[in-house]
Amino acid sequence: MTDRVRRWGVPLAGTVTLLSVGLLAAEPALFAGAAIPLASVLVGSLSRVPSGATLDADRTVAAAAPTPGDPVDVTLTVENTGRRTLTDVRIVDGVPAELTVVSGSPRACRSLRPGESTTVEYAVRSKRGTYAFEDPVVRIRPLAATEIATATVAATGDTALTCANVVAEAPLADATLPRAGTLPTDSGGSGLEFHATRDYQSGDPVSRIDWRRLAKTGELTTVEYREEQAVRTVLVVDARPPTRVTPEAGYPTGAELSAYAAERLLDALSRSSVVASVTAVGLADEDLVGGLGPDGLAWTDPDGGVESPQASRLFDGVQSAAARDSVAPDGGATHEEGEPASERTTPDVETLLARLPPTAQVVVFSPLLDDWPTELITSLRARSYPTTVVSPDVTRGEGAAETVVALERRLRLQSVELTGATLIDWDLDEPIDIAMRASLAELFNR
Amino acid sequence: MIDDRTEWRPTTASTGLVVFVTLLTATVLVRAIGVAVPAALGGAGAVALALAVWTAGWDRHRTLGTVLTSLLALPIGVGVVAATVGTVIVLAGVFFPVESLSRLPATVVDLSARAMVVVGAAGAVFGASVAIGHVLDRETARRTAEASLKTTIPPLGVGLVLVAGEALRYLESTRDAPGVGAVLGDVLRTTTTIVFEPPAVRPSVTTFLLLVAAALLVVRRTVGALPLTELTTDPAVERAVASVRSWLLRAAVVAGFGVPVGFFTDYVFPPERLQSVVTPPAFDLLTAVTTAPPARRLAWRVIALCVATLVAVAVLRRTARTAADRIGAAVAPFAAGSGVLVAAALVAGPVLSAARGWVAATLPGEFGPRFRELSGSVVDFYGPVPIVLTGVGFVLLVAAVAAMCLWLVLLTKYLDDRTAGVGIASGALFVVAAFAGVVGVPTALLFGSLVAAVLVWDVGEFGTTLGEEIGRRADTLGRNWSTRRERWPSAGSASPSPWP
Incomplete structure (x- = not known):
């Protein structure tokens, strides 16, 4: 596509001014001087983009499978494969709209001789999912910049950035799980470990009668062992709208980070044969394929761990909700008019408690940006559920607002600790594995 | 942190070149015609106008911006008056009286051309100044005009009321007023008596x-x-x-x-x-x-x-x-105008005396003593405060009119918002060069000025387009000059959306 640009308006006005004043004052030098802006006008009107200009582009994405939030270097190489020198080549790479450029610039302006190539280097912040790059757009102008030729150049090389969480390769395999699937209790009954003795009651199994004591004292007693109950670990991902806040532009939101941590923990648990359920609070019907359950909860009991379709759907739902209903960096929510999104999608704590198995141990993943998770954790602890809280800290920043939000989060962390729950404060500057290891150790070393 | 409001502005190199070439050319040409003081005041007024346009565009600190815009109206008006009336007075003192009547037309043309050089130079300085921040557009020009006009109201209103009061008091007190004044005096007397x-x-x-x-x-x-x-x-x-x-x-x-x-x-x-x-x-x-x-x-x-x-x-x-x-932005110009009013009233006597003395000393021949005599009688009649307040009001009105002209030129699209600053700078340099040619500056200087005018436009327009399409931090020289940044505010800034 080629367009003409009339950028000679001011030189033309200058020419007219010089001729007019020269005429009025009868000054020959002004007539001669009018040739200067006139020459600019003429050169501009005659300039054209070189015919037969051709360019090739090749893109390289440095990281094959980055983790969410990691910067990924992208290099675009553009070569002038034509026979004419291109004095003004402007290049814009087709960065996916969902990704944010964190360093460098995907744009450049160069002059290219025939056969000469140039590179455009920049880095984008990765996000969970696959994002396709568009072909770079190139704009060429002649030296006088009075004509524009705009074209899209098909780029070879890498055309997409995939960030797939690589759970299978997560360095959690070394996390030792001392016990899996059962939880010792303080109540006596059948089991392996001795707990206490009591008077024989009619109906007690004969195998549990303390025959030695009967022989010594003549008293009929029954031996009780420490009961072991089957344990279900429930991972609760807080994905409500208040958590869809990003610490930096382009960085995953609190909801996405919570889901990411839950996904990694679920994988580790499933590989250790721990029975686990996952729920994400704050999702809307449209976020989840198949919709929410009758009680308004996105609940799944994945058979096969993180690779099961149900778990993938749930974590994809969190991703979709975060993208749809994210909060802009300036604090303006982008949800639709009417009822606030938080009111639409936040379930009642009682609903969640009603769904929990009585022997569950609960891991709550939440950035703790409002009081709802604190209320949930308090309720869990009041019902004696063993509770662990993994909280990604998305309150980084030096502004006054960030400081206040960070202070409020700090107070919530303190209240969570006071309930007796185990707290894992995940500093985003540290790898997630550190938080995960701590989480696993706390979870199974009770 | 990259500021998205500044990222797509003209490139720093092009803006720097525009400013440097414009100031250099304007300075050289003004020095060649020898009107230093009015030209300096005109340049200061032009910078003040650019600052006023800039502060008028402050959205986050609207009240403070409006206050500053209002306060800058006075230097703007002083600059415009100095560049026009001041230049004419200074040049009149130099060129008059003429040796013979036959030299009068040539002298008037010469004086007018030199005055136009000063005005054009002030315009070029203004264009270069607003090009620095790329701050001039229809909205900022409208806000500047509105703030300046509101600032004018208190001093001009009070000044006119005081002058009119003095005039009516005089007409009421005398039956010897000439023409319509006598009738007006009779009506005033009758009304006062009855009521x-x-x-x-x-x-x-x-x-x-x-x-x-x-x-x-x-x-x-x-x-x-x-x-x-x-x-x-x-x-x-x-x-x-x-x-x-x-x-x-x-x-x-x-x-x-x-x-x-x-x-x-x-x-x-x-x-x-x-x-x-x-x-x-x-x-x-x-x-x-x-x-x-x-x-x-x-x-x-x-x-x-x-x-x-x-x-x-x-x-x-x-x-x-x-x-x-909104209250602050609405009230600020009136408050600033009231402040100007009070300050003008406090220094009315010395300022008026100094201004009368300078004009009388600058005017040629018999014009000086005659002006002193006439202005003395006027000051004796009205007093210094009403005259100074009215004068300050008119100076502010000149600033408001200048801002309104700017707004109208942008509104009617004679100037594009994108390239308003460089367009004004380049156009004004053409005017300066044309009238400097009339005055008879060396041909090399004249041609150099014209080349500078073309250069200012070409570089300024090129830098504007480059900034809009590539951004200010992109690599445009074949080397990676861009520094590592913490973040960009939105993903959209990376997409090629500005291009059709």
Whole structure:
């Protein structure tokens, strides 16, 4: 596509001014001087983009499978494969709209001789999912910049950035799980470990009668062992709208980070044969394929761990909700008019408690940006559920607002600790594995 | 952190080159024609106008920006007046008197061309200044014009009122005023006599009752406007207010009904007959009451006080319902204008004396003493304060007119918002060069100025397009000059959306 640009308006006005004043004052030098802006006008009107200009582009994405939030270097190489020198080549790479450029610039302006190539280097912040790059757009102008030729150049090389969480390769395999699937209790009954003795009651199994004591004292007693109950670990991902806040532009939101941590923990648990359920609070019907359950909860009991379709759907739902209903960096929510999104999608704590198995141990993943998770954790602890809280800290920043939000989060962390729950404060500057290891150790070393 | 508001502005290199070439060319040409002081003042005014446009565009600190824009109106006006009137006066002092009448046209052309060089140079400085921040567009120009115009109102209004008051007082006091002045003086005297000081020879019931009725109605309206019932929960206060307003209305109606009767007694009934009808003591009492100046002055003062109260209450009510920032932006120009008014009134004497002395000393030949004599009589008549206030008001008006012209040029799209600054700078350099050619600057300098004008436009427009399409931090020189940044504010800034 080629367009003409009339950028000679001011030189033309200058020419007219010089001729007019020269005429009025009868000054020959002004007539001669009018040739200067006139020459600019003429050169501009005659300039054209070189015919037969051709360019090739090749893109390289440095990281094959980055983790969410990691910067990924992208290099675009553009070569002038034509026979004419291109004095003004402007290049814009087709960065996916969902990704944010964190360093460098995907744009450049160069002059290219025939056969000469140039590179455009920049880095984008990765996000969970696959994002396709568009072909770079190139704009060429002649030296006088009075004509524009705009074209899209098909780029070879890498055309997409995939960030797939690589759970299978997560360095959690070394996390030792001392016990899996059962939880010792303080109540006596059948089991392996001795707990206490009591008077024989009619109906007690004969195998549990303390025959030695009967022989010594003549008293009929029954031996009780420490009961072991089957344990279900429930991972609760807080994905409500208040958590869809990003610490930096382009960085995953609190909801996405919570889901990411839950996904990694679920994988580790499933590989250790721990029975686990996952729920994400704050999702809307449209976020989840198949919709929410009758009680308004996105609940799944994945058979096969993180690779099961149900778990993938749930974590994809969190991703979709975060993208749809994210909060802009300036604090303006982008949800639709009417009822606030938080009111639409936040379930009642009682609903969640009603769904929990009585022997569950609960891991709550939440950035703790409002009081709802604190209320949930308090309720869990009041019902004696063993509770662990993994909280990604998305309150980084030096502004006054960030400081206040960070202070409020700090107070919530303190209240969570006071309930007796185990707290894992995940500093985003540290790898997630550190938080995960701590989480696993706390979870199974009770 | 990258600021998205500045990222797509013209590139730094192009802006720097535009500013450097423009200032250099303008300075060289102005020095060549030898009008340093007015040109410097004009340049300062141009920079002030650019600053005013910049501050007018502050959205996050709208009130502060409006205050600064308003305060800058005075330097802008001074700069414009200095670049035009000041230049003409200085040059007139140099070129006049002419040796012979035949040299008069050439001298006038020369003087006008030099004045145009100064004006063009000031315009070029303004264009280069606004190109720095890429701050000039229709909205900022409109805000500048609006703020400057509002700033003009207090000093110009008060100055005109004082000057008009002095003039009317003079016309009222003399019967020797020429032409229309004499008629106006007669009307003033008659009106003053009838309304304020009627002769105590017969009753003046009509005007007296009119004043009383008007005063009662205004007081009733003021009592109703005051937030008395809102400030108390006592129902007795509400009842008392209603009762007072009712009584005031009745009294005003009674006074109003008395006006036709008064018209009959004042203008139809002869005084002797009225005296015989109402008895002499009653006639004397009625005359004394209805013609007493203190009573009438009291009525006028009550009316003035109540009107002022009504205006204040209306302003406060409106203010209470308006956002603080909007109030600040709306009130700031008037506050700044009032500040200018007070400052001008404080320094009126010395400033006027200095200005008169400079003009008289600069004007050529007999014009100087003649100006001193005429201006002296005017100052003696009006006093320095009304003259200085009116003068400051007109200077501010000049600034407002300059900003309005700028807005109109942008509104009618004679100048594009994108390239307004470089367009003005380049166009003004063409004007400067053209008129410098008339004055007879060296040809090399003339041609160099024209090349500079073309360069300013070409580089400025190129840098603007480059900034819009590539951004200011992209690599445009084949090397990676871009620094690592913490973040970009939005993903959209990375997409090629600006290109069609």
